[in-house]
Amino acid sequence: MSKQSALAEAFRQTVYKVPGHGDLIVQNLRTVLDQIDGDLESDRYGSGKIIEDFQDKMADLLGKEKAVFFPSGTMAQQIALRIWCDQRGVAKVAYHPLAHLEIHENDALRELHRIEPILLADKDRLIRLEDVMNLPEEISCLLLELPQREIGGQLPAFEELEAISKYCRERGIKLHMDGARLFEIMPYYGRSAAEISSLFDSVYISFYKGIGGIAGAILAGDSDFIDTSKVWKRRHGGDLISLYPYILSADYYFQQRNGKMQQYHEDAKALAGLYNACHGIATRPVEPVSNMFHVHIDMPKHQLEPLLIQCYEETGVGLTSYLVEAGDTSCAYEVSVGDRYAILPKERLKEALQWLDKKMMEL
Amino acid sequence: MSKQSALAEAFRQTVYKVPGHGDLIVQNLRTVLDQIDGDLESDRYGSGKIIEDFQDKMADLLGKEKAVFFPSGTMAQQIALRIWCDQRGVAKVAYHPLAHLEIHENDALRELHRIEPILLADKDRLIRLEDVMNLPEEISCLLLELPQREIGGQLPAFEELEAISKYCRERGIKLHMDGARLFEIMPYYGRSAAEISSLFDSVYISFYKGIGGIAGAILAGDSDFIDTSKVWKRRHGGDLISLYPYILSADYYFQQRNGKMQQYHEDAKALAGLYNACHGIATRPVEPVSNMFHVHIDMPKHQLEPLLIQCYEETGVGLTSYLVEAGDTSCAYEVSVGDRYAILPKERLKEALQWLDKKMMEL
Numbered sequence: 116m117s118k119q120s121a122l123a124e125a126f127r128q129t130v131y132k133v134p135g136h137g138d139l140i141v142q143n144l145r146t147v148l149d150q151i152d153g154d155l156e157s158d159r160y161g162s163g164k165i166i167e168d169f170q171d172k173m174a175d176l177l178g179k180e181k182a183v184f185f186p187s188g189t190m191a192q193q194i195a196l197r198i199w200c201d202q203r204g205v206a207k208v209a210y211h212p213l214a215h216l217e218i219h220e221n222d223a224l225r226e227l228h229r230i231e232p233i234l235l236a237d238k239d240r241l242i243r244l245e246d247v248m249n250l251p252e253e254i255s256c257l258l259l260e261l262p263q264r265e266i267g268g269q270l271p272a273f274e275e276l277e278a279i280s281k282y283c284r285e286r287g288i289k290l291h292m293d294g295a296r297l298f299e300i301m302p303y304y305g306r307s308a309a310e311i312s313s314l315f316d317s318v319y320i321s322f323y324k325g326i327g328g329i330a331g332a333i334l335a336g337d338s339d340f341i342d343t344s345k346v347w348k349r350r351h352g353g354d355l356i357s358l359y360p361y362i363l364s365a366d367y368y369f370q371q372r373n374g375k376m377q378q379y380h381e382d383a384k385a386l387a388g389l390y391n392a393c394h395g396i397a398t399r400p401v402e403p404v405s406n407m408f409h410v411h412i413d414m415p416k417h418q419l420e421p422l423l424i425q426c427y428e429e430t431g432v433g434l435t436s437y438l439v440e441a442g443d444t445s446c447a448y449e450v451s452v453g454d455r456y457a458i459l460p461k462e463r464l465k466e467a468l469q470w471l472d473k474k475m476m477e478l
Numbered sequence: 479m480s481k482q483s484a485l486a487e488a489f490r491q492t493v494y495k496v497p498g499h500g501d502l503i504v505q506n507l508r509t510v511l512d513q514i515d516g517d518l519e520s521d522r523y524g525s526g527k528i529i530e531d532f533q534d535k536m537a538d539l540l541g542k543e544k545a546v547f548f549p550s551g552t553m554a555q556q557i558a559l560r561i562w563c564d565q566r567g568v569a570k571v572a573y574h575p576l577a578h579l580e581i582h583e584n585d586a587l588r589e590l591h592r593i594e595p596i597l598l599a600d601k602d603r604l605i606r607l608e609d610v611m612n613l614p615e616e617i618s619c620l621l622l623e624l625p626q627r628e629i630g631g632q633l634p635a636f637e638e639l640e641a642i643s644k645y646c647r648e649r650g651i652k653l654h655m656d657g658a659r660l661f662e663i664m665p666y667y668g669r670s671a672a673e674i675s676s677l678f679d680s681v682y683i684s685f686y687k688g689i690g691g692i693a694g695a696i697l698a699g700d701s702d703f704i705d706t707s708k709v710w711k712r713r714h715g716g717d718l719i720s721l722y723p724y725i726l727s728a729d730y731y732f733q734q735r736n737g738k739m740q741q742y743h744e745d746a747k748a749l750a751g752l753y754n755a756c757h758g759i760a761t762r763p764v765e766p767v768s769n770m771f772h773v774h775i776d777m778p779k780h781q782l783e784p785l786l787i788q789c790y791e792e793t794g795v796g797l798t799s800y801l802v803e804a805g806d807t808s809c810a811y812e813v814s815v816g817d818r819y820a821i822l823p824k825e826r827l828k829e830a831l832q833w834l835d836k837k838m839m840e841l
Contacts, residue, residue, distance in 0.1 A: 141516055142517065148504060159502065187715040190716075220713060221710075227590050330719050330721075352714055353550070353716075
């Protein structure tokens with residue numbers, strides 16, 4: 116069995132966990148199935164009521180002709196880019212240097228699809244219209260991630276998105292949305308999923324991030340695009356005989372949580388405010404534009420780790436289960452606000468952050 | 479929603495269904511989860527007790543160093559072939575013209591992996607040692623499917639398998655087993671999974687065929703091979719945050735049904751015998767070597783279909799939910815014997831086949 120870090124173990128023991136919806140446990144799926152008639156027939160290789168109804172519902176929500184359910188976003192996005200590259204006959208795409216495709220997929224785009232990515236913008240900022248205008252080469256597709264997770268979940272102004280979309284359309288460049296956290300940014304933009312998606316030719320959304328499903332993704336676009344994506348889904352080995360465990364839970368938790376995104380955003384702003392009041396601690400962005408942000412702490416990981424463990428033990432509050440190094444003298448972690456925050460006693464949270472603030476001052 | 483054929487609908491209405499374990503319904507997963515502690519933690523991107531324990535158990539069973547759980551066999555097998563091709567530096571493999579890779583995966587091996595398959599043997603017979611010896615070109619890997627599904631689930635003599643394995647090893651050709659139905663053939667060979675697998679460098683097994691799980695596959699081999707397969711699993715988009723719905727059900731139904739394979743084989747032989755006693759009906763193989771066989775009926779599909787529907791309505795027995803054309807004057811279908819056969823009143827089954835036999839004589 117995999118070993119857990121001491122910090123992860125200490126986090127696990129806390130009574131008051133701050134981020135997320137809850138533990139990833141089997142009960143999350145059982146709760147879903149308890150709502151379902153046991154005689155309901157499984158989907159079969161992409162057909163059947165369960166999968167077709169959900170796909171139609173998501174296509175409607177995103178304002179696209181069709182949608183298809185995928186086991187993972189990794190699969191859905193590579194396939195989207197492949198289709199656009201094949202269509203234009205140019206095996207080049209552009210995305211952010213910290214896109215999921217670049218840092219979490221073992222170079223799959225090159226190894227499986229022979230597509231060359233062009234990295235736009237610096238690692239620590241968003242892609243701007245200017246970057247797109249200065250593209251050195253012809254590309255088939257530009258991928259924009261909303262929000263840009265690896266820099267704390269930042270967002271361009273909606274007007275900049277519109278300008279990028281217009282520029283791409285004029286030049287025949289397809290625009291693809293990595294909308295893994297699309298639902299989470301709708302309160303900030305104050306626009307519907309369909310309004311945001313209308314700027315894009317293809318859209319991927321995820322069901323185990325803000326929605327808190329078990330796994331799975333939707334890819335949406337026009338009818339031809341989606342039909343072709345089903346051929347590629349089979350090629351990738353994603354056309355399983357039964358995807359219903361993921362689809363039913365995606366649908367269930369979407370209904371449970373889609374209406375709470377505004378609250379998560381408010382909570383994220385409140386929590387970020389508490390962090391930013393501490394010495395040597397800053398969130399990125401300072402004011403979150405979704406339910407997520409990054410916490411940067413001016414202390415090396417090896418020093419902060421035992422401190423956090425002590426904090427968890429003394430206050431019962433769990434702030435994070437992990438730390439990553441961010442330079443020599445500081446470290447960072449990601450916070451996604453979910454259902455847990457609403458039931459968290461806020462005085463206990465403040466107590467824990469005051470404890471941390473005091474230690475940061477002393478050291 | 480997808481429309482069902484009239485035959486499928488008539489089959490659905492029958493009380494006494496002959497093939498398979500049962501309907502593909504949500505209850506199959508709920509039954510599994512009802513046995514599990516709800517607090518059990520999900521696997522996480524390939525790590526955690528649920529996935530690691532099951533992989534270890536399957537590696538032991540197959541007598542291989544390591545095993546990895548995949549969402550699908552399509553994904554597992556392409557990856558196995560890619561690894562062997564990369565290792566030898568030759569992007570060519572050989573398999574049967576009716577291999578799953580050739581007829582059900584939309585040319586994925588070429589489109590995703592740039593691997594050229596060489597088709598061995600004729601469509602209507604097994605690959606023999608002679609075919610391998612006469613290979614026109616250098617290949618990295620030979621894939622053998624045990625049993626060869628598309629020709630009714632036929633098997634080579636174990637001695638021929640041994641000879642092919644020896645020949646390949648002497649020439650540095652890797653031997654991969656499509657063992658989607660490996661458990662189903664162990665009674666016939668009278669050998670353990672590990673004994674059969676020892677002839678192969680890599681082995682894929684499935685959990686939703688004879689085992690009747692929800693979906694999912696295991697790929698097993700040596701340690702380096704499996705470590706590399708995990709990199710490819712991520713590239714393919716198969717490294718899901720949670721695969722536990724499939725793993726828990728694979729484990730549960732494996733325990734339920736692994737011990738019944740001998741019975742399924744006996745039942746398949748009995749059922750094939752009943753079919754072969756009918757006019758104009760023959761099974762392939764005549765005597766099944768696993769729980770599966772094909773039924774060939776000397777009557778065109780458009781003529782047989784209404785006849786079968788009438789048979790189902792009059793006898794309440796469901797023989798098959800579909801027919802495929804096999805030439806101009808006959809048609810065929812596949813039978814996999816599972817749990818249903820044991821509880822089927824045999825006099826009703828005989829009645830149905832006698833009804834069919836009589837009609838076949840009359841026409």
